[in-house]
Amino acid sequence: MRYYTRRRPHVDRCASAWLLKRFEDPKAEFAFVEEGDRLPGAIPFDMSGAELGHxxxxxxxxxxxxxxxxxxPALVELGRIIRSADLLDADETLEGPGMDLLFRGLLHLTQDDHAVLALAEPILDALYAALRERGSRRVRREPSRRKR
Amino acid sequence: MKREWVLLVYKIPSHPTRLRAQVWRRLQRCGAIYLQNSVSIVPATNELAENMQWIADEIREVGGEAYVFRATATSPEQERQIERLFGAASRAQAQKLLDALPALERRMGRTAGPQDLEEAEDEVRRIRQAALKLRLRSHFPVPEEEALHKRLRAMRERLDRRALRRPGRR
Incomplete structure (x- = not known):
């Protein structure tokens, strides 16, 4: 499937593309357009008025x-972090503000929007792995605490 | 150099009242200030422009009206005036936190017991969180913010030293 979004992807667009590719459609292709433009036959995301939007x-x-x-649960937690980063909501998660800064930095490394998505991939893979680990540790810790 | 701004001009249904508060909170997080009632402004960075756009979408979704503009001031004096308004907003917020410190410092004084010190630690942590959030959304930093961080650091160090001297605690 082809997806499109606005140029110069910040954290929510990078993470959304990663999510679609990893968990929905490994063959997903992405295109970038100017605000307000449409791409017939492709699905818009993170654009004003799109179903896949805010x-x-x-x-x-x-x-x-x-x-x-x-x-x-790790994806749900990642979603909260992305929201906190994208909406500049420092009350939602502690990780959000750092992610906002990091992904703003990616845009300075290259003018090629596809390259930004590629740079974002290992970062999101790592974050997802860490959240999975954190989640599994939490579940295991509970019973041992009760025994004490 | 001429600075570019993003303006959000909006009208929101008066009921339920929480809609108005929600929009206000979201603008607050962006570090926006109000030029007039329902006319808010931020520097035109990509992230802030995007956030203003989303806020406008959400205002329309609940039946309000919203317009988003990119704008430049027509004179350097006007531009400085807007920068001053941002500075004043940051200053007011930093000052509010600074104002809470003297009473807290008194509570950390020589006669403070373990309970007082623990409460002071919690309070310092809470104010520090607020100061860090303020820094995230402060587009035109003012000296008061730096002073605030410096004093909070000093208070934390003082509390740490006192904690070390207290036998049996930590």
């Missing part, structure tokens, strides 16, 4: 989770 205070990444019924 809704009721949630970010695009979270709209994709909901649409594709992805319930992996």
């Amino acid at each position: 809704r009721r205070g949630r970010c695009t990444f979270e709209a994709i989770l909901a649409k594709h019924k992805l319930k992996d």
Whole structure:
């Protein structure tokens, strides 16, 4: 499937593309357009008015989770971090503000938007792996605490 | 160099009242200031412009009206005036946190017991969080912010030294 979004992808667009490619459609292709432009036959995301966009205070990444019924707790947590980064909401997660800064930095490394997505991939893979590890540790820690 | 700004001009249904507060909070997070009632402004960075756009979308979604403009001031004096307004907003927020410190410092004084010190630590941590958030959304930093961080660092060090001297605690 072909997807498109606005040029110069910041954290929510990078993470949304990563999510679509990793969990929905490994063959997903991405295109970048100017604000307000349309690409017939392709699905828009993180664009004004798109189904895969911001809704009721949630970010695009979270709209994709909901649409594709992805319930992996590590992805849900990642969604909260992306929202916190994208909406500059430092009350939502502690990780958000750092992610906002990091992904803003990616845009300075290259003018090629596809290259930005490529740079973002290992970062998001790493974050997802860390969140999975954190989640599994939390579950295991509970019973041992009760024994003490 | 001429600075570019993003302006959000909006009208929101008066009920339910939480809609208005929600928009206000979201603008606050972007470090936006108000030029007039319902006319808010931020420097035109990509991230801020995008956030203003999303806020506008959400205002329309709940039945309000919203317009987003990119704009430049027509005179350097006007531009400086806007920068001063941003500075004043940062200063007011930093000052509010600074104002809470003297009472807290008194509570950390020589006669403070372990309970007082623990409460002071919590309070320093809380103010520090607020100061860090302020730094995230402060587009035109003012000296008061630096002073705030410096004093909070000093207070934390003082509390750490006192904690070391207290036997049996930590």
